[in-house]
Amino acid sequence: MCTTEDDYRYWQSLLRDRLDEQLDSDRLYGSQCDEDADTWRRGDLTTHAGEEELLDEFTETAWLRGYVELLDRIDEQAELGGILNRHYPASRHLCLRYARLLVEEGEREAAITVAEYGTVAFSGSDTVGLCEFLVDQYEETDADAFRDTIIGLFVERTDWPYFERLKAATPDDEREHVVDTIVNRLDSQWDADTIIEIYLREDRIEDAFETVTNAHDLDLFEAYIDQLGAHDPAAYFDAYRREIKKAATDASRRKYYRQIAEHLQTIQTLGRDRRFENLAVAVRVPSPRPQGAIGESE
Numbered sequence: 103m104c105t106t107e108d109d110y111r112y113w114q115s116l117l118r119d120r121l122d123e124q125l126d127s128d129r130l131y132g133s134q135c136d137e138d139a140d141t142w143r144r145g146d147l148t149t150h151a152g153e154e155e156l157l158d159e160f161t162e163t164a165w166l167r168g169y170v171e172l173l174d175r176i177d178e179q180a181e182l183g184g185i186l187n188r189h190y191p192a193s194r195h196l197c198l199r200y201a202r203l204l205v206e207e208g209e210r211e212a213a214i215t216v217a218e219y220g221t222v223a224f225s226g227s228d229t230v231g232l233c234e235f236l237v238d239q240y241e242e243t244d245a246d247a248f249r250d251t252i253i254g255l256f257v258e259r260t261d262w263p264y265f266e267r268l269k270a271a272t273p274d275d276e277r278e279h280v281v282d283t284i285v286n287r288l289d290s291q292w293d294a295d296t297i298i299e300i301y302l303r304e305d306r307i308e309d310a311f312e313t314v315t316n317a318h319d320l321d322l323f324e325a326y327i328d329q330l331g332a333h334d335p336a337a338y339f340d341a342y343r344r345e346i347k348k349a350a351t352d353a354s355r356r357k358y359y360r361q362i363a364e365h366l367q368t369i370q371t372l373g374r375d376r377r378f379e380n381l382a383v384a385v386r387v388p389s390p391r392p393q394g395a396i397g398e399s400e
Contacts, residue, residue, distance in 0.1 A: 167195055174199075183207075190216060194224040198231050205239070214239050230255065241271065249280065257287045260296050265303075277304070294322060307333055315341035320349055320361075324368045331372050339372045 166189060173182040186200035197220035204213035217239070220232045233255050240248035249268065256264040265284075272280050281304055285297050294317045301310035311330050314322050315337065323342040331338045346369065350362050 167193065170196065170199060191223060194220050194229055194232060198235060201235055210239060230259065253284055253287065256284065294319065298326060302329065318345060320345050320365055324365060327368060327371065335372050339369065342369050
């Protein structure tokens with residue numbers, strides 16, 4: 103376990119020897135960094151290591167990533183910059199570290215270019231770190247890119263801090279449009295719960311109510327009956343009733359019968375006694391008992 107700078111430098115020498123066994127100096131650094139120099143030259147971001155030189159094997163990339171982390175620990179910025187400049191396209195981790203280094207060097211535009219490259223090149227893997235980095239950079243430089251990127255993060259991960267940060271950065275007269283953009287990018291079937299929660303947070307009760315009643319999902323009716331049932335009890339009852347009757351028609355096993363009985367207990371909280379009794383008769387459950395089964399009353 104490394105506890106002192108001497109420990110880190112010892113492991114640096116071991117890793118460097120291992121890298122030297124696999125890679126010659128030109129392949130590792132190219133012309134961007136002189137080993138004895140105290141500075142590194144960023145050069146043209148479009149001319150990084152060629153495909154035949156790039157570290158494209160998992161083992162090589164893993165060794166280099168470990169070496170980069172050690173250089174970070176001992177603050178070897180010159181060597182770190184030279185390696186990252188040449189090999190940032192090898193992995194999303196190197197790409198993100200290089201983008202952060204560029205920001206530290208006052209090269210924000212170049213850092214954004216590197217991070218944007220990474221989100222495209224590694225789009226099939228986890229690029230959340232790169233996207234979050236871009237959100238931080240865009241917030242002060244590009245309002246449209248900031249908005250689009252953070253919406254993408256929220257849609258992908260449904261982390262509410264993204265949503266709250268977006269709200270805080272959005273003028274009041276643009277809030278509704280932004281919310282509609284998010285909703286349109288969510289799947290109305292698989293993300294209905296998220297859409298309803300967004301509408302509730304925005305106090306768009308009618309939209310939340312409509313989403314529940316159009317979702318054809320008994321669990322959603324049950325989950326939001328306390329928050330939305332009072333908005334229009336008759337309409338909520340009718341929509342919930344239709345789904346209960348449909349589920350009862352489709353039910354074929356005892357566990358589903360119990361679920362129907364449980365939903366009858368929930369819908370009864372809306373009142374409407376006569377219509378509830380008609381519903382109970384229609385699904386052949388005389389009263390909503392936890393242990394009741396639709397066929398047991400016959």
